Amino acid sequence: QVQLVESGGASVQAGGSLRLSCAASGLTYIIHSLGWFRQAPGKEREGVAGIDGRGSTHYADSVKGRFTISKDYAKNTLYLQMNSLKPEDTAMYYCAAIAYRDTGAWWMPGEYNYWGQGTQVTVSS
Secondary structure, three states, X not given: OEEEEEEOOOEEEOOOOEEEEEEEEEOHHHEEEEEEEEEOOOOOOEEEEEEOXXXXXXXXXXXXXXXXEEEEOOOOEEEXXXXXXXXXXXXXXXXXXXXXXXXXXXXXXXXXXXXXXXXEEEEEO
C-alpha cells in the first residue's frame, strides 16, 4: 500500500551535515505518522525522530538540537536534516510510516507499518 525509499546517506567527517530524504509512493494518504530510525551493527534499532499527522515533532535526546525532521506534502517526501554529525551517529538510517493513526510511542519500531530499505550514514573522526 505504501512504499518508502530513503536516499542521501554518505560518508562524512565529524562536524559535517547531511540531509536524508524519504520518498513515499502508493497510498500516501493513509499515512499519519512518520519516523526516522537508525541501527548500527550489533545494536538495537532506535528511534531518532518522529512527526505526527498534525506536524508535532519528537527527537531522541542524543540528537536534539542537531537533527530536524520535516515533511513536504506536495512532494510526498520526509526529510532528516543532520548537522554537527558525530561518529556515534554512524548507522543505517530507516524511514518508517504508520497508517491510519498517530502514536504515543513514536520511538518504538513496532508501532510502524511500513519501512524503507535504509541508507547508510558513516561519520569519521
